[in-house]
Amino acid sequence: MRLNKLLLFLLLILPVGLYAQYEGIDKDYFEFPIQPDKTNFLSGNMGELRSSHFHAGLDIKTAGREGLNVFAAAEGYVSRVRVSTGGYGNCIYIQHPNGTTTVYAHLQRFNPIIAEYVLKNQYKRKSFTINLFPKRNEFKVKQGEIIGFSGNSGSSTGPHLHFEIRGLNQEVLDPLRIAGFDQIKDELAPSVQRVALKTMDIDSRVNGQFGRFEFSLQKENGTYKLTDTVDVHGKIGLEVYTYDQHNGAANKNGVPLIDMLVDDQLYFSQNIDTIDFAQQKNILIHTNYQAQKESRRRYNKLYVDDGNTLDFYDAKVNDGFVNASPGEIKQVSMQLQDAFGNTSKVAMTLRGVEKKKAINTEIEPSKGSYVQDNTLMLFQPKDSTNNNITIYKEQGSIIAEPTYQNDRTNVFLIDLRRLLPQSVTFNDGSQESLHFADRIPAANAHSYLSDTYSLRFSKNALFDTVYIRARHFIDDAQMEVFEVDQDRYPLKGSVYAEFMPLAQYDDLEKYHVYSIKNPRNPGFVGGKYDEGKFSFNFSSFGKYTLLKDDVAPTIKKRSVKNGRISLTIRDNLSGINSFEAKLNGEWILMKYEPKRSLIWSERLDKNKPLVGEFELKVADNAGNESFLKLKLE
Incomplete structure (x- = not known):
């Protein structure tokens, strides 16, 4: 106990x-x-929790402006230059004598010397997107030299500079903890909004119930507190919804350092001081993916879940899970620290209790069945005579009694490791189809075959075992739907699927697979039709359908001036795939900004007039092509 208290004391007083x-x-x-x-002000910091990755480096705000000077952070040479329509957009990498690399992304444009080098290579390769690796010391830079100008290129959602410092192995380091940077002011401690307690197996309970439960906090004397004692039974995982803010900015940034102590013993410690790009997918298991889909909040787990291989957890007791025996009191505290050493504290009390069938707490029934990890939850109103349900398996059925209940609601917990139910009949005679197809183990290749479809999981597809519900049907609107569960399980890799079309189609060769997660905005997936089947890969569970895009992209001339032609290109369904322009039969570079649907020309020789026969071909992802011919004078 004394050793743990000493460790806590050192963690609190040592510089970050x-x-x-x-x-x-x-x-x-x-x-x-x-x-x-x-x-300066930040819109993103190192380790901030994004939807599909940990944010690397800093996003430095530019007050909505583009074209600000971007300087080399230290002397070195340009080791890489990249131009892409997504990702980092226009991006420069500088290698430094101390072995580090700095990265400058979403640039509007490069300085004239680098821009000329890029332009020549774009013409040489006849490609707008390009990834170049100049020779060592070909483009030397001094500290403070202008290398480019800030912008909004790539996947940026607003003008800013994305800046990284990388180590010897290209792992991303935290610029604020390396350099401090007086240009960023932060005297504000992290804000802790809510905590969540989650039952980690079918026998665990929080306030008498199975599931995941969120609690608001109140700040008293500088500490965030959960004012009521929480009754728990069995294995419990804690999560926190938190963010950090800097002086003068409303942006909600990430909290890199979090410790959780149970009775003064350090159970969990997180220190996001480096990010390995190969581990980025683990954001989906570091946060509670299912809760984020349901509540739109990203909760930081304070436990290491199955399948999580991240290496920035410095201390773990029982992988961070808390167990409280009946009658036992657990004092839980958290310390959350930003890169400037500002610290917030959280305190709560857990009380171990016996598991009971009859409870007094309010039960909020889910609309239909609900799955959490290995457990299926079913709900029905309590009846004065019959409270049982009938669960149908592939062969036979069983009668199930409530696992627990209050005076209004029965709750049934089904262990999916032992039983994959197909349907259930409730005491009022109503039925629910459950559509469980298979149990898919993690870390093993696995295939599932049905009458009209099949699924193939590689050994790297899953973080943890999943219990998929799948069906292939024609809905009420006569749309074909291939549904592989809901988007509640995170996928580590892609899944290969095949299905035979159920509906009648005029020309299947012109149809493609689309995600209909948002039916109003179908997302092109692609796929291939061969020998009576569509095959495709998907990276998230959900609903898919077949749609036909036989409308070619639209092309509209905007202007011709100052030796440059600009046009807008759009597609109504599958999206723009490629474009190519020629002037008097010779290839001419067209730059592309997808966010604005804008393309514009740039000549290799600026002294040559933009005159003659201009031709533009634009293709969408479905293979439709549009052509535009203009005579430029």
Whole structure:
């Protein structure tokens, strides 16, 4: 106990820089890469929880402006230049003598020397998107030299500079903990909004119930507190919804350092000081994926779940899970710290109790059946005479009694590791089809074959075992639907699927697979039709259908001036796939900004007039093509 208290004391008093292993990097080695003479503000920080990844580096705000000077943070040479329509957009990588690399992304444009190098290679390869690796020291830069100008290219959702510092193995390091950077002011401790307690197996309970339960916190004397004692039984996982803010900015950034202690013993410690790009998918298991889909909040798990291989958990007792025996009191505390050392504390009390069938707490029934991990939950109103249900398997049926109940509602818990039910009949005679197809183990290749479809999971497709509900049918609107569960299980890799069309189609060769997660905005997936089957890969569970896109993209001329032609290109369904332009029969570069549906020309020789026969071909993902011919004078 004394050792644990000493560890806690040291964690609280040591400077935050000592958490990170950044030996050999001088704190003053890097200068701030944009507006270094001003206070700057961040819209994203290192380790911030995004939908599909941990945010790498810093997003530095530019007040909605583009074209601000971007400076080399230290001397070195340009080791890589990339142009893409998504991702980092226009991006520069600089290798430094100390072995680190800095990255500058979403640029509007490069400085003239780099821009000329890129342009020549675009013409050489006849491609707008390009990934170049200049020779060592071909483009040397000095600290503070202008290398480009801030913008909004790639997958950026607003003008800003994305800036990274990477280590020897291209792992991303935290710029704020390496360099401090006086240009960023942060005297605000992380804000802790809510905590959640989750039952981790079928025998666990929170306030008498199975499931996941969120609790609001109140701040008292500088500490966030859960004012009521929570009764628990069995194995419990804790989660926290938190964010950090900096002086003068409303953006909600991430909290890199979180410790959880149980009775002063360090159970869980998280320190996001480096990010390995190969591990980015683990964001889906580091956060509660199912809860995020249901509540749109990203909760940070304070336990290491099955399938999580991240290595920034510095201390773990029981993988962070809390167990309280009946009559036992557990004092749980959390410390959350940002990169500047500002710290928030959370305190709560858990009380171990016996598991009971009759409870007094209110039960909120789900609309229909609900799955959490390995457990199926079913609900029905309590009846004065019959409270049982009938569960039908592939062969036979069983009568199930309520697992627990209050004076209004019965709750049934079914262990899916032992039983995959096909349907259920409730005491009022109503039925619900459950459509469980198969139990898919993680870390093993697995295939499932049905009458009209099949699924193939690689050994790297899943984080944990899943229990999929799948069906293939024609809905009330006469649309073919291939449904593989709901988007509640995170996928680590893609799943290969095949299905035979059920509906009648005029020309199947012109149909493609689309995701209808949002029916009003179908997402092109693609797929291939061969020998009576469609095959495709998907990276998230959900609903898919077949749609026909036989409408070619639209092309509209916007302007011709200053030796440049600009046009808008759009597609109504499958999306733009490619474009190519020629002037007097010779290839001409067209730059593309998908967010604005805008393309525009750039000549290799700026002195040549833009005159003659201009031809543009645009193709969509379904193979439809549009052509435009203009005579430029």
